[in-house]
Amino acid sequence: MSDPWARLRAERDRQYSEPVDMAARLPSASRTQTATVMDITQANNDGNVHGGSIMRLVDEAAGIAAMRHCHRRVVTASMDDMSFLAPVFIGDLVTVRAMVNDAHRTSMEVGVRVDVENIATEQWRYVASAHLVFVALDVDGQPTEVPPVIAATDEERRRQQRARVRRDQRLLRKEALAAAAKSKERDTS
Numbered sequence: 279m280s281d282p283w284a285r286l287r288a289e290r291d292r293q294y295s296e297p298v299d300m301a302a303r304l305p306s307a308s309r310t311q312t313a314t315v316m317d318i319t320q321a322n323n324d325g326n327v328h329g330g331s332i333m334r335l336v337d338e339a340a341g342i343a344a345m346r347h348c349h350r351r352v353v354t355a356s357m358d359d360m361s362f363l364a365p366v367f368i369g370d371l372v373t374v375r376a377m378v379n380d381a382h383r384t385s386m387e388v389g390v391r392v393d394v395e396n397i398a399t400e401q402w403r404y405v406a407s408a409h410l411v412f413v414a415l416d417v418d419g420q421p422t423e424v425p426p427v428i429a430a431t432d433e434e435r436r437r438q439q440r441a442r443v444r445r446d447q448r449l450l451r452k453e454a455l456a457a458a459a460k461s462k463e464r465d466t467s
């Protein structure tokens with residue numbers, strides 16, 4: 279029997295093999311918004327929404343924004359610290375907004391904001407923000423180049439500058455951890 283998923287995947291592989299226009303893109307071209315009503319399957323043992331359910335929504339919306347920017351498959355490379363500022367309850371409408379802040383050779387930083395609406399009272403709560411890094415992959419699953427970001431507004435320029443500071447911090451942290459691991463290896467050998 280034919281496998282419909284294999285056919286879909288082959289078609290998607292063909293689409294993702296098409297050359298990508300590498301001209302710089304506006305952050306707004308990647309703008310993504312999702313809205314999801316929280317149901318009982320997303321509850322923790324206290325009956326509130328599980329933080330991990332919100333993180334999944336964040337990862338999904340951010341991944342869509344990254345794909346909109348690069349027109350390739352992407353993987354989540356990292357998620358910066360994410361603090362929850364307000365609880366989310368079953369029945370709440372969770373809105374996740376995501377946009378690419380900056381892009382480098384193969385990676386993109388996506389900024390995400392989560393808000394929640396109580397549909398009955400129309401009250402909104404700001405729940406969380408996060409920054410995620412995605413890496414674009416070619417059809418062989420290897421990191422591949424992405425178009426640069428061209429910031430057009432003051433707000434986009436501010437986000438791009440801050441994204442660059444965070445990238446420097448991530449790289450410094452990665453180097454420091456690698457150096458510490460090497461020095462520990464030397465000490466134990």
Ligand SMILES: CC(C)(COP(=O)(O)OP(=O)(O)OC[C@H]1O[C@@H](n2cnc3c(N)ncnc32)[C@H](O)[C@@H]1OP(=O)(O)O)[C@@H](O)C(=O)NCCC(=O)NCCS
Nearest residue numbers: 353354355356381382383384385386411412413421448452
């Ligand atoms: C993300 C991944 C592709 C990077 O692979 P790699 O061998 O480190 O590739 P490279 O060293 O060429 O780095 C590629 C890019 O990823 C970035 N990167 C790698 N690790 C990173 C991290 N932890 N945080 C942020 N960016 C990272 C690099 O800075 C580089 O960006 P640039 O090309 O824009 O400068 C690889 O680690 C991977 O496949 N991880 C698993 C991802 C995954 O499955 N996610 C879902 C989990 S369920």
